[in-house]
Amino acid sequence: MNKRSEDISIVIADDHLIFREGLRKLLEAKPGFQVLGEAGDGEQALSLARQLQPEILLLDVRMPKLSGLEVLREFTNLATQPRTILLAAALERDQMVQALQLGARGIILKHSATAVLFEGIRTVVAGQYWVCHESASDLAHALRNFTPRPEGNGRRREFGLTPRETEVIALIVAGFTNKDIAEKFTISEHTVKHHLTTIFTKLGVSNRLELAFFSIDHHLLDNVQMTLD
Amino acid sequence: MQDGMKGMEARQGGPLSFKTRAQRFRIQMYLRYRVNGESKWRQGTTENVSSSGVLFRGEQFARANALLDLRLALPDQIPGVPSAEVICKAVVVRSERPKGTESFPALATAISHYRFVRP
Numbered sequence: 449m450n451k452r453s454e455d456i457s458i459v460i461a462d463d464h465l466i467f468r469e470g471l472r473k474l475l476e477a478k479p480g481f482q483v484l485g486e487a488g489d490g491e492q493a494l495s496l497a498r499q500l501q502p503e504i505l506l507l508d509v510r511m512p513k514l515s516g517l518e519v520l521r522e523f524t525n526l527a528t529q530p531r532t533i534l535l536a537a538a539l540e541r542d543q544m545v546q547a548l549q550l551g552a553r554g555i556i557l558k559h560s561a562t563a564v565l566f567e568g569i570r571t572v573v574a575g576q577y578w579v580c581h582e583s584a585s586d587l588a589h590a591l592r593n594f595t596p597r598p599e600g601n602g603r604r605r606e607f608g609l610t611p612r613e614t615e616v617i618a619l620i621v622a623g624f625t626n627k628d629i630a631e632k633f634t635i636s637e638h639t640v641k642h643h644l645t646t647i648f649t650k651l652g653v654s655n656r657l658e659l660a661f662f663s664i665d666h667h668l669l670d671n672v673q674m675t676l677d
Numbered sequence: 678m679q680d681g682m683k684g685m686e687a688r689q690g691g692p693l694s695f696k697t698r699a700q701r702f703r704i705q706m707y708l709r710y711r712v713n714g715e716s717k718w719r720q721g722t723t724e725n726v727s728s729s730g731v732l733f734r735g736e737q738f739a740r741a742n743a744l745l746d747l748r749l750a751l752p753d754q755i756p757g758v759p760s761a762e763v764i765c766k767a768v769v770v771r772s773e774r775p776k777g778t779e780s781f782p783a784l785a786t787a788i789s790h791y792r793f794v795r796p
Contacts, residue, residue, distance in 0.1 A: 571780040571781075574777070574779040574780065576734065576779070576781065577722070618754065618755055618758060620793075621751060621760050621761065622758050622759065622761055622795065623760070623796070624795070625793075652700075653728075657728040657763060657791055658700060660751055660793075661702045661704060661728065662700065662702070664702070664704055664751065664752060665702040665703075670754075672754070673755070673756075674755060674757075675757055675758070
């Protein structure tokens with residue numbers, strides 16, 4: 449099939465033929481969308497995505513041969529991958545996080561209104577992420593408990609941070625005041641301020657907010673273990 | 678400092694101080710915002726942040742010069758140690774309605790005050 453350049457090109461991957469055909473008819477009836485192909489299992493989805501290079505892959509999470517998440521994992525080995533929107537009847541919180549970690553750009557539940565589907569596709573094509581309303585609060589909760597874990601120790605050594613300075617940073621990010629930090633470590637507030645001054649100088653930041661953003665962006669607290677007790 | 682903002686850190690700067698440009702970080706964080714005086718919180722996602730301002734995509738457009746309340750959810754960094762929420766007072770310095778296939782307006786804000794809130 450020849451791709452019409454003005455339309456959003458889509459491949460549909462779902463093992464339920466009725467659902468796949470229904471979705472195809474829905475998309476083809478809407479101006480601005482073109483379905484390039486359909487896949488009935490995960491291996492076919494992977495093959496079609498490589499061959500047809502659609503802008504959007506609508507990917508069912510449960511499929512034979514390769515599941516939707518496994519397809520996403522295979523994509524991470526490719527130089528280019530389509531923007532993928534996961535379709536699911538229901539999705540566990542962990543699965544949502546995993547899907548986004550593996551590069552999914554959207555999650556749409558199958559019982560969503562068709563307007564949600566069209567809006568989701570357009571949003572992802574525009575470079576944004578789309579998570580349907582019902583899963584957004586679950587996802588926000590799950591994401592708050594997720595961070596990637598690259599080499600935190602290496603980054604801390606790079607900036608010359610001592611273990612105590614790292615702990616102070618951790619408590620700043622947790623919202624502790626200088627007084628709280630002093631009580632936790634049984635030190636004076638003056639000592640806390642001294643630690644902060646040193647940390648600011650080492651990292652080239654000017655205030656607590658910049659420090660918090662810096663530590664997140666540079667993964668300074670990766671692999672740190674501590675408790676608030 | 679106005680009532681209601683006690684404990685908030687105002688951005689510093691005086692006649693003899695040099696204001697260095699705040700570092701900008703491309704971090705995606707969940708935030709909520711509302712126009713000052715309204716009760717309904719809207720949802721948004723940051724595109725980049727600094728201690729002087731936040732650029733985010735939100736579900737509702739706000740015009741330039743609108744005063745906003747922002748609640749930024751810092752991502753959790755350490756298991757068992759929940760990160761703070763940062764509550765900010767900000768003003769919209771630039772806003773763009775969605776264009777073409779974009780769905781959400783972009784709001785660029787300047788932060789005037791902020792405070793950390795423990796969960």
